[in-house]
Each structure stands twice: as C-alpha cells, then as structure tokens.
Amino acid sequence: MRAKPFEGKTEEELWALYKNTKDPRIRDIFVKQYAPLVKYVAGKVAMGMPHNVEFDDLVGFGVFGLFDAISKFDPDKHVKFKTYAVTRIRGAIFDELRSIDWVPRSVRQKSREIEDAVHRLESSLGRSASDLEISKELGLTIAEFQKVMLKVSGTSILSLNDVWYTGEDNDRVSIVESIESPQSLNPDIIVEKDEIKRVIVQAITELPEKEKKVLVLYYYEDLTLKEIGKVLDVTESRISQLHTKAIMRLRAKLTNIKKGIM
DSSP states (O other): OOOOTTTTOOHHHHHHHHHHHOOHHHHHHHHHHHHHHHHHHHHHHHTTSOTTSOHHHHHHHHHHHHHHHHHHOOGGGOOOHHHHHHHHHHHHHHHHHHHHTOSOHHHHHHHHHHHHHHHHHHHHHSSOOOHHHHHHHHTOOHHHHHHHHHHTHHHHHHHTTOEEEEOGGGOEEEHHHHHHOTTOOOTTOOHHHHHHHHHHHHHHHTSOHHHHHHHIIIIISOOOHHHHHHHHTSOHHHHHHHHHHHHHHHHHHHHHHHHHHO
8 A cells, every 4th residue: 555645754854844945745734634723713713792793703714814824834933833823813803804894883982981090090090990980080880880891891802902013923922822821931032022022921910800810711820701790700791891901901901011112
C-alpha cells in the first residue's frame, strides 16, 4: 500500500516545509487538523450574540481566519499556532460581523451613551462609578438601567475585539487578547504594542472585583456566563450585565490613551 504524502512527519516539520513550499496539500492537513478550533471560537463568540446571529455563519466567517492564520504563521517566532490562530479566527468573525452591521443603530447609540457617562463619571470621581451613579447620570432608574445593559450586551462582545494596534502584517492587540494571555507577550513585540498591552492589563486590574472576576473566568478560565453565575451565585443575566459594564469601563479608561497613540 502506498504511503500518504508527509506521513510520519511531525507538525513542526510540516510547518517548516509549508513555510518554504506553501504546498496546498500541507495547508489542507492543517485546515483539517484545526477545523475544530474554528467551531470552538465560533461557539465562544455565539454565547454573547443575539439569537438572530447563526452559529453556522460564525463558523463560516472563522474559516477565513483559519486560512489567514495558516498562510501567515511563522514557526520561527516560537508562538504556538493554536494561540496565533485563535486571534486570527476571532478577528475574521468580528470583521465580518462589523461589515454586515448586525447591531441595531438604537442599541449602538445607547451603548455609546452609557460608555460616555461612565467615562465622565470615573474621570471626575477618580474611581469606579456605581450602578446608581451611572443610572442617575443617564436620567434612568436602576431598573431601567439594568434593562438597557441587557440590550447592549452584544455590542460589548464586539467592542472587546476592537483593534488597538495595527502594524506590519496586520499585527494587532485587542482587549480580549490581554485578558486571555496577560503574561504571554511575544518577545519581539514592538514597543508601542507592548505599551498598549501593559495599559490594558493595568486597566483590567483597576476594575471592581466582581467585574474583573467575570472577565477572567470568561476569557481566561473559559467558563460560560451560566457557569460563572453558579460560581458567583448570581443569575446568568446579572453576569451578562457585569460583563457589559466591565467592557464599558475598560473602553472608557482607554479612550484617551487610544487617541494619544493611534
């Protein structure tokens, strides 16, 4: 029986070969091997999306990210392909979601209003603003404020993946990357990117304890919102609100910094 091409070669050997030859047969091996990773990332994204966003569509968007990751991965940089690919897959999904503009304009507007209110309050107070303070700033009751927070939860997932630096070869840092791997800075990362990542991590540490826990459990420990609710002994909808507020606080803290760097 005839041996299959590349049979018996390690993944490292295959990457070295692919880097030199760009052989489509090797690319197809990697696509097949890492296809489950696309579904995994799409599943994580889907948990924060409204019901009108189809899981299969997210998988389809993510496949483009996998192809992009395989094409641009450099094994000589000593970064695991899985780590590199997750960022590319997620980026492709959110790029496509942005292009189809799935968030209703009214929800996007309300999200901006809350974020601006948080920014104003926390700049003047010098600390994290409470729900009551934010709701008063917006002219809402606490009950109304909580309803609005649930409506804008999908936009917070999207904004978490905003690009904070784009350099050569579409190299980029997002808030979510900093949460998922706070210690894993690429050794040859450029100074500006290093600084932005440091600022993001610092902003995360300054969040109220519960919100910080939600971010770490969701993005770093890989728990679902429902599982986090059980850990913290609150409802899933409350976890969703905490997650959304955490992201809005981060964006409010980083808005001026981003303007200064970009």
